[in-house]
Amino acid sequence: MSHSIASTDFLKNEEHAKWHDETLWMIREKRDLASQKVPEWENLRTLASSIKEHVLSNLDHLLLEFEANATKNGIQVHWAKDAQEHNQFVLDILKKQSCAQVVKSKSILTEECHLNPFLEKNGIEVIDTDLGERIVQFLHQPPSHIVLPAIHLKKRDISELFHQKLQTEKGNEDPYYLTQAARNHLREKFLKAKVAITGVNFGIAETGEFVVCTNEGNADMGVHLADVHIACMGIEKLIPRRNDLGVFLRLLARSATGQAITNYTSHFRGPEKGKQIHLILVDNGRTEQLGREKFRNSLKCIRCGACMNTCPIYRRSGGFSYQSTVPGPIGSILSPGLDLKKYSSLPFASTLCGSCTDVCPVKINIHEQLYEWRQEITKANPNYAESLSMKLASGxxxxxxxxxxxxxxxxxxxxxxxxxxxxxxxxxxxxxxxxxxxxxxxxxxxxxxxxxxxx
Amino acid sequence: MAQTKPHVGLFIPCYVDQFYPQVGKATLEILEKLNCNVSYPLNQTCCGQPLANSGYERDTKDACQHFLSSFLQFDFIVSPSGSCVHHVKERYPKILHDPELQSLLDSKIFELTEFLHDILSLEIQGTFSHKVGYHASCHALRGLGLSKSSEVNTAPFDKVKSLFEKVEGLEWSQLQRSDECCGFGGTFSVKEEAISLSMGKDRLTDHHEAGTEILTATDMSCLMHLQAIEDKNQSSLPVMHLAEIINQIIS
Incomplete structure (x- = not known):
């Protein structure tokens, strides 16, 4: 289904579409306020972009340095060429631990690899512990936003869902009450889990440690109660030094939600005595994207979601209309690299207004890459009628x-x-x-x- | 500039030529009033942007060459469209694999209000007693950098509005969303018709709520889209291109 068909469908419910637009715009406004409190904001963006530029140009050395230091710290490092290898590593570790139930904090990478359905097929129950992710998991839906997975749902929908799944009082929409119910439900799962899966926000080559940012503390809760921690990390998530981390932490939460910093910023350097940390480094098309000169900058992304919140198209079409793991402007320049045909309508789901580029904390030229993908798509999948009319116009x-x-x-x-x-x-x-x-x-x-x- | 009259090549975008001749006239008259020697090259066509934005940039090389051969002899190239100027300025050197073209274009081609501000240092004197809603067209705002976009945290500036600082009676509408896209986007307006309409309607609502009496922009394309929605809904927010307003004030 093309993006335009999906978005037409989304806009049919005018009231909901308006609410979706206004909710995300509010987050964009919070981001504006938070960023305006940092006088050196634009310098930070430039610096972050340059650091990532350095990382992308030296990824081979830095990854090896990271692996060596992580191994020295007692972390077991695995290299996964693609989603399949990544999923198999996770399954093998779980099997070795005879673990049939695993808790997982938010990781867009595991969504990208479709880890949940793979594990479920192999008889393992996955419990997403981020509140928004748990909600969409109950509904058998993917996240519709990378930072706010259940942003397409209203309080009423969640109250209804929790009434069915967690036996909360019918019609009680009080956020505190509903959150409390989810906490109690998740607490039980945390206490039983022997293995916890997390994503990774930043891997630090110099120290071999990695950093996970959450607001709910669910990553920490899972990891500290479990014997084994599996961390899944895209190879582009690397930064050279611990000194560089501050640049990104100052940008990340402000860009994402308008908070000064995420509630939890947890550093994992090595396993506690008697426990294990497995770190899976995943390529899954990233090396190929790195080789595409016009599109390599897309790998600078720190997954803050600001481009989604600012995008007038995303706000009015919802995350599902993109039908890719990462929706919105950044998804529209990442996804065509994974499957050009499937995602061929995404780079056209934009007016090239450039707001995404201006909001991006690592200065990815998103709208220019959308334009460049259009050129690639018409070369690869020629639409003859359109191509003819363009030739005519060109004449x-x-x-x-x-x-x-x-x-x-x-x-x-x-x-x-x-x-x-x-x-x-x-x-x-x-x-x-x-x-x-x-x-x-x-x-x-x-x-x-x-x-x-x-x- | 006072001593020698700059020779200006008037670049009138294809859709302005066909549908909005009054905007072309206003642009020409402003430049003439400001003592420019203005020529309209009769063989000009389209800059090629609609094709390029649709993914057929490679088919526009001849259009680019044709444009340059029609215009490069002038001191300046001026157009009442941020979008078309942006396309020529930002994309031609790449399309033609000619990086040296960039500095030449940077010094020659200007959107109308940018030319009035940067080159002629104009301060418009006169009266325009209306509440004016300024729609910041994306390619003029973020593409050409005519003003600070709301996302960026640098010192505020606005070349367009600063032209009007001395104009009496003019009040700018205060919008809820100062620079959200109108949803036109060229072929986007038909490819993604539903979102395009929704975006346009939201912009219009913002202007209606802010009490806009006259809606204006650097780009007639945004205004065409917004006016078309108004017309269909039988509302009647009057639309004037900035060139028409400026020409009226300085007459």
């Missing part, structure tokens, strides 16, 4: 005479054709809009009559 634009004739015809048609023909069902423009009132003469004709003689 018209280089020939002044052809251009004048076509412009003249267009204007005359609009003046003379009855509305019933102009606003027929095939005319998409005219469904919700009038055509411009065509003037009697073009500017060129006017100029010829009024100015040309003087020159």
């Amino acid at each position: 018209i634009f280089k020939s002044p005479l052809a251009y004048r004739i076509s412009g003249f015809l267009m204007r005359k048609l609009i003046i003379n054709l009855p509305d019933s023909l102009l606003y027929n069902p095939w005319n998409v423009w005219g469904k919700g809009r009038k055509l411009p009132k065509a003037p009697q003469e073009s500017f060129r004709n006017w100029y010829l009559n009024h100015r040309k003689d003087e020159q």
Whole structure:
């Protein structure tokens, strides 16, 4: 399904679409306020972008340094070429621990790898412990936003869901009450779990440690109660030194939610006595993306979600309309690299307004990459009708005479054709809009009559 | 500038030529009033942006060459469209694999209000007693950098509004969302029709609530889309391109 069909569907519920737009805009406004409190904000963005530039240019050395230091700290490092290898590593570790139930804090990478369905197929129950993720998991839905997984749902929906799943009082929509119910439910799962899975926000090459940021403390709760910690990390999540971390931590939460910092910023350096930490480093198309000169910058992403909150299209179409793990503007430049055909409509789901680029804390030129993907997509999947009309237009634009004739015809048609023909069902423009009132003469004709003689 | 009249090539975007000749006239008259020597190259066509944004940049090389051969002889190239100027300025050097073209274009091609501000240092004198709603067109705002976008935390500036600082009676509408896109986006307006309409309606609501009497912008394309929605809904927010307003004030 193309993005435009999915978004048309989303907009059918006008009231919900308006609420979705306003809720995310509110988060964008919080981000604005938080970032304005940091006078050196723009310098931080530039610095973060440069650090990531350095990482991308030295990824091979830095990854080896990271592996060596992590191993020295007692972390067991695994290299996964793709999603399948990643999932198999996780399954093997779980099997070795005879673990049939695992708790997992938020990790977009494991969504990207479709880890949950894989583990479930292999008889393992996965409990997502981030509140939003648990909610969408109950509904058998993927997250619709990378930071706010259940942002497409309203309090009423969650109250209804919790009534069915957690036997909360019917109709009680009090957020505190509902959160408390989720806490009690999750607490029970935490206490039983022998293995906990987390994502990774930052891996630090210099120290071999990694950092996980959450607001709910669910990553820490899972990890500290379990014997085995499996951390899943995309290879681009690396930073060179611990000194660099502050730059990113100052940008991340402010960009994501407008908080100064996430409630929990946890550093994992090595396993406690008698416990294990497994770190899975996942490529899954990242090396290929690194090799694409026009698109490599997309790997600087720190997954703050600010581009989604600011995007007028995302806000009005919802995360599911993108049908990719990472939705929104950043998803629309990452996903075509994974499957060009499947995600071919995404780079066109943009007006190229550039707000995503201006909001991005690591200065990814997102809207320019959307434009570049369009060029790649029309080369790879030519739509013959469109391609022909473009060729025709290209001929018209280089020939002044052809251009004048076509412009003249267009204007005359609009003046003379009855509305019933102009606003027929095939005319998409005219469904919700009038055509411009065509003037009697073009500017060129006017100029010829009024100015040309003087020159 | 006072001594020698700059020779300005007037670049009138294709849709302005066909549908909004009054915007072309206003642009021409402003430049003439400000003592420029203005020529309108009669063989100009479209800059190629609609094709390029649709993913067919590679088919626009001839259009780019044609544009440059029509315009490079002038001291300046001026157009009442931030979007078309942005396309020529930011994309032509890349499309034509000619990086040296960049500095030439940087010094030559300007959106109308940018030219009035940067080159002619104009301070408009006069009266315009209306509450004006300024729609910040994305390619003028973020593309050409005519003002500070709301996302960026640098010192505020606005080249467009600063032109009007001395104008009496003019009040700018205070919008809830100062620079959200109108949803036109060229072929986006038909490819993603539902969102395009929704975005347009939201912009219009913002302007209606702010008490906008006249809606204006650097770009007629945004205004065309917004006016088309108004017309369909039989509302009647008057629309004027900035060139028409400026031309009216300085007449």
